[in-house]
Amino acid sequence: MRSRVLLLAAQACLLGLCVSFLVVPASALFLARYGAEGLPFVYLAVAVLGVALSRGLRGLQARLSLTAVAVCCIGAYVVLVAAGWALLRFGDQTWVSAVLVGLFPLAIPVGFVLVGTQAGRLLDVRAMKRYFARIVAGFSLGFAVGGAGAAFLTGPLGGPVDLLLVDAVVGVAFLGAAVAAGRTFPTELARHPEPVVEHRNLSSGPAPRSPLVTVLFGYQLLSAAVTQLLDYLVWERAAYHFPDPSDLARFQGYFGTAINVVALAFVFLVAGPLLVRSGERGGLAANPLVVVLLLAVSAVVGLVSGAAAMIFFVVLGVQQVVHIALTDGMTRSAINTSYQALEAPVRLRAQTVVEAAGVPVALGFVGVLLLVFRIAHLDVRAVVVVTLVLSSAWLVLAAASYRGYRHGVLAQVTARPWEPVDLVESDGDAVDAMLHSDDPRDVVLALAAVRQGGSRSCVELAPLLESADPYVRMVAVCRAVGEGGPAAPAGEHTWLAAMSGADPVVRDAALAGCAAGPHPWFVTRLLDEVESAPPSAALTDAVRAHGPDLAPVAVQRLSLTEDRQVRQRLTRALGVVRDDLAETPAGLPPLSSELDPRAARVARALAAADSLGSEQELEPLRRGLLEDVTRSADAVAEVLAMYHGHRRVERVIAELGATVGDGESMAVELLEVLEGRRAGVRLAAVLDPDLEPHERLAVLDGTHAPRQTAADWVAELVTDPDGRWSDPWLRACALHAAPTVLGTAAADVVRPWCDDADPVVAETAQAALGRSRPDGGPGTP
Amino acid sequence: MLLTIERVSALKRVSLFERTPDRVLAGIAHTLEEQTFAPGEDLMTEGAVEDWMFVLVDGTVRITRSDRAVQLGPGEVVGELAVLDPQPRAGTVTALTEVLAFRLRKVDFDEALRTRPEVAAGVIGELVERLRESHGTGT
Numbered sequence: 037m038r039s040r041v042l043l044l045a046a047q048a049c050l051l052g053l054c055v056s057f058l059v060v061p062a063s064a065l066f067l068a069r070y071g072a073e074g075l076p077f078v079y080l081a082v083a084v085l086g087v088a089l090s091r092g093l094r095g096l097q098a099r100l101s102l103t104a105v106a107v108c109c110i111g112a113y114v115v116l117v118a119a120g121w122a123l124l125r126f127g128d129q130t131w132v133s134a135v136l137v138g139l140f141p142l143a144i145p146v147g148f149v150l151v152g153t154q155a156g157r158l159l160d161v162r163a164m165k166r167y168f169a170r171i172v173a174g175f176s177l178g179f180a181v182g183g184a185g186a187a188f189l190t191g192p193l194g195g196p197v198d199l200l201l202v203d204a205v206v207g208v209a210f211l212g213a214a215v216a217a218g219r220t221f222p223t224e225l226a227r228h229p230e231p232v233v234e235h236r237n238l239s240s241g242p243a244p245r246s247p248l249v250t251v252l253f254g255y256q257l258l259s260a261a262v263t264q265l266l267d268y269l270v271w272e273r274a275a276y277h278f279p280d281p282s283d284l285a286r287f288q289g290y291f292g293t294a295i296n297v298v299a300l301a302f303v304f305l306v307a308g309p310l311l312v313r314s315g316e317r318g319g320l321a322a323n324p325l326v327v328v329l330l331l332a333v334s335a336v337v338g339l340v341s342g343a344a345a346m347i348f349f350v351v352l353g354v355q356q357v358v359h360i361a362l363t364d365g366m367t368r369s370a371i372n373t374s375y376q377a378l379e380a381p382v383r384l385r386a387q388t389v390v391e392a393a394g395v396p397v398a399l400g401f402v403g404v405l406l407l408v409f410r411i412a413h414l415d416v417r418a419v420v421v422v423t424l425v426l427s428s429a430w431l432v433l434a435a436a437s438y439r440g441y442r443h444g445v446l447a448q449v450t451a452r453p454w455e456p457v458d459l460v461e462s463d464g465d466a467v468d469a470m471l472h473s474d475d476p477r478d479v480v481l482a483l484a485a486v487r488q489g490g491s492r493s494c495v496e497l498a499p500l501l502e503s504a505d506p507y508v509r510m511v512a513v514c515r516a517v518g519e520g521g522p523a524a525p526a527g528e529h530t531w532l533a534a535m536s537g538a539d540p541v542v543r544d545a546a547l548a549g550c551a552a553g554p555h556p557w558f559v560t561r562l563l564d565e566v567e568s569a570p571p572s573a574a575l576t577d578a579v580r581a582h583g584p585d586l587a588p589v590a591v592q593r594l595s596l597t598e599d600r601q602v603r604q605r606l607t608r609a610l611g612v613v614r615d616d617l618a619e620t621p622a623g624l625p626p627l628s629s630e631l632d633p634r635a636a637r638v639a640r641a642l643a644a645a646d647s648l649g650s651e652q653e654l655e656p657l658r659r660g661l662l663e664d665v666t667r668s669a670d671a672v673a674e675v676l677a678m679y680h681g682h683r684r685v686e687r688v689i690a691e692l693g694a695t696v697g698d699g700e701s702m703a704v705e706l707l708e709v710l711e712g713r714r715a716g717v718r719l720a721a722v723l724d725p726d727l728e729p730h731e732r733l734a735v736l737d738g739t740h741a742p743r744q745t746a747a748d749w750v751a752e753l754v755t756d757p758d759g760r761w762s763d764p765w766l767r768a769c770a771l772h773a774a775p776t777v778l779g780t781a782a783a784d785v786v787r788p789w790c791d792d793a794d795p796v797v798a799e800t801a802q803a804a805l806g807r808s809r810p811d812g813g814p815g816t817p
Numbered sequence: 818m819l820l821t822i823e824r825v826s827a828l829k830r831v832s833l834f835e836r837t838p839d840r841v842l843a844g845i846a847h848t849l850e851e852q853t854f855a856p857g858e859d860l861m862t863e864g865a866v867e868d869w870m871f872v873l874v875d876g877t878v879r880i881t882r883s884d885r886a887v888q889l890g891p892g893e894v895v896g897e898l899a900v901l902d903p904q905p906r907a908g909t910v911t912a913l914t915e916v917l918a919f920r921l922r923k924v925d926f927d928e929a930l931r932t933r934p935e936v937a938a939g940v941i942g943e944l945v946e947r948l949r950e951s952h953g954t955g956t
Binding site for chain 2 (some may be wrong): 570572655656659660663666667765768769772795796799800803
């Protein structure tokens with residue numbers, strides 16, 4: 037991971053150096069030749085060129101590897117800068133400065149596309165959140181060093197023109213870094229792109245059509261527009277307060293340094309942990325939220341003290357420093373992380389559209405806006421108000437982006453190769469033929485296809501009610517119940533008799549019947565079955581088929597019972613039902629009420645297992661404790677399924693166990709997105725099927741499992757003084773281990789259990805008592 | 818007579834049950850019958866129609882069929898096809914040493930199959946193994 041981050045940060049640093057060695061000479065030459073009045077026109081030109089460049093970049097990405105795209109882009113940049121230098125140095129062609137000034141705002145987003153897309157291949161979603169801010173810090177560092185270096189070299193080089201030659205040399209170094217990254221990670225960066233396949237999935241369509249891409253484009257556009265407007269506010273007021281060009285240049289130098297130093301400090305000291313803690317939602321929303329607040333302050337200060345006041349200028353400067361720090365530290369990482377919610381084939385295209393086209397379009401928009409302000413002779417405070425409005429819209433888009441991200445991660449992690457679908461009455465003749473088939477399986481299938489209330493509901497049931505095949509008979513019975521005609525009461529009686537009968541085949545047939553013909557009459561009966569019988573596939577299907585009617589009744593029953601087994605069974609039924617419901621049923625108990633005690637139990641079981649050592653005699657207890665961990669995981673999964681659906685949770689658990697790709701990382705991210713960071717981390721630690729015990733324990737250590745000796749644990753498991761374990765099997769395992777761990781002292785511990793009502797506990801205690809005696813003879817209770 | 822916990826440990830060594838949780842095996846353990854066989858005594862006879870299988874806990878047996886003979890030891894099962902589909906036994910199983918075995922009846926095994934997918938997965942694994950053996954391939 038370290039080498040990946042270093043290679044990416046080196047490229048970001050060289051990008052920062054490149055653009056700083058470009059902007060200093062280009063802006064100085066441009067402003068000297070055309071003045072600030074020319075900038076809006078450059079912005080408009082950049083907008084048009086930027087969109088064209090984005091399109092060209094996407095074309096390259098469709099045909100070339102990431103490394104080859106980087107070589108093309110950086111190579112073209114070097115050629116342009118070198119040609120600009122030659123024209124200025126040998127031809128005195130100052131119009132070139134307009135091209136180079138326009139190249140600056142294009143180079144930054146394209147550079148970040150190159151670095152960001154490489155990061156998308158080299159880092160998974162968790163690493164992205166943790167390290168991307170530091171990679172961006174490379175850019176700030178490069179920009180700061182480059183700015184200072186350009187200022188320092190201007191004198192010795194006899195003017196700004198030759199700085200462009202330095203820029204071309206730095207560009208070659210950037211090119212070398214991109215090639216080195218491709219050679220170091222050829223599988224990720226140097227392979228040719230796969231053809232983009234159109235999927236039905238919402239998040240996987242062509243980039244411009246995906247809702248997430250659209251909203252991210254809007255987010256990035258507003259982000260860039262706000263950055264540009266905040267810049268304009270500072271420079272406009274700086275020009276007012278520092279009318280002398282030398283003073284203005286000095287201020288620019290100090291202010292630029294302040295921005296980059298604060299951004300670097302923020303990135304290294306605060307951004308990573310803050311991003312991990314606040315999650316993707318915080319990463320997307322922090323910047324617009326803070327900017328809205330600061331702009332509100334600026335508006336008030338500007339209104340109260342006037343645009344000419346120094347305090348107004350200071351507030352504008354502070355808000356720009358904070359904004360850039362947040363952009364480098366959080367916004368760039370959050371946006372880059374957002375692309376991980378898109379499927380890999382469209383991720384690259386989406387990132388290019390958003391990054392490479394969003395910024396130029398924003399520049400064009402700001403160019404038009406500034407021209408309008410100038411024509412209307414509006415005060416700078418009007419720009420503050422307009423920027424406040426845009427920032428508010430940016431904040432709204434942050435929320436929308438997060439929703440899209442959440443949806444995308446959910447779709448990516450829980451997508452299955454196929455989904456079960458209901459049979460449909462699509463072919464009338466085929467259904468007719470199947471209804472009259474001699475094969476009972478055909479008849480059952482046809483009856484399932486002919487839904488009640490559908491266009492072909494008038495099936496002749498009488499002969500089917502007499503069928504020798506229990507499945508045909510019970511499907512017909514349930515259909516009769518559902519149709520509510522004169523045959524319904526008899527049907528209800530037959531169904532109840534089947535459910536209470538001894539024949540498991542007929543009982544399964546009765547359940548299959550009501551799964552094929554769901555009706556509210558079955559709901560309470562099914563829930564009675566759920567509460568009293570162990571789960572089975574037939575019962576699950578029947579429960580699933582009654583989802584909308586069954587869910588509220590099941591929630592109500594869950595709230596009324598304290599019986600642990602009944603609660604488990606109702607919980608499982610609600611998880612199954614949730615699969616086909618649009619929303620989580622109302623009135624469910626909070627997830628934490630199950631997760632917190634289960635996480636604590638897992639930590640205790642792992643700590644106890646860890647204390648036992650490797651003695652063969654203790655193997656049953658060790659296995660029992662580890663199985664208890666699995667049982668806790670199953671229980672937590674069932675509760676989680678009530679909120680998000682059984683199938684989804686199964687997929688999440690499968691992805692947590694994924695050993696290839698970034699499935700595990702995405703699954704952890706999804707758990708955090710769904711349940712918040714704290715709960716997400718604990719859920720992952722409990723649910724991950726492949727986590728080693730010590731890794732699981734390390735994450736759950738916050739639940740403070742006591743550090744006890746094996747003897748303490750065995751004594752606790754046998755006596756269970758707090759009723760924490762309440763598990764006869766674990767007690768039996770601990771009783772079996774007691775003589776080995778406690779020696780002769782075990783007798784006092786095991787003796788009270790020799791007459792226990794649980795036969796396994798009693799027989800194990802009696803044997804343990806015998807083994808506890810010094811002579812090893814049979815125990816006497 | 819073994820303790821339930823010891824029976825569970827013995828079952829855990831059988832590939833058919835190795836992924837089944839101990840507490841489930843504890844339930845199965847209650848249904849087992851412990852049987853001992855002297856050397857030379859038959860556990861099963863070819864052609865007999867029975868609906869149980871044996872889990873070998875201790876000792877060695879020989880399975881004799883018309884086409885071959887194999888030896889099995891602790892942790893192996895014999896006669897498992899009969900609990901899936903009762904048909905005449907395909908071979909005779911004879912104790913070569915003192916043998917301790919658990920007899921598991923079809924009705925109890927069916928209940929485990931019905932309620933525990935990992936038992937079903939174990940059965941599939943065993944059947945695949947037998948298929949490979951009968952085809953003489955390791956693939």
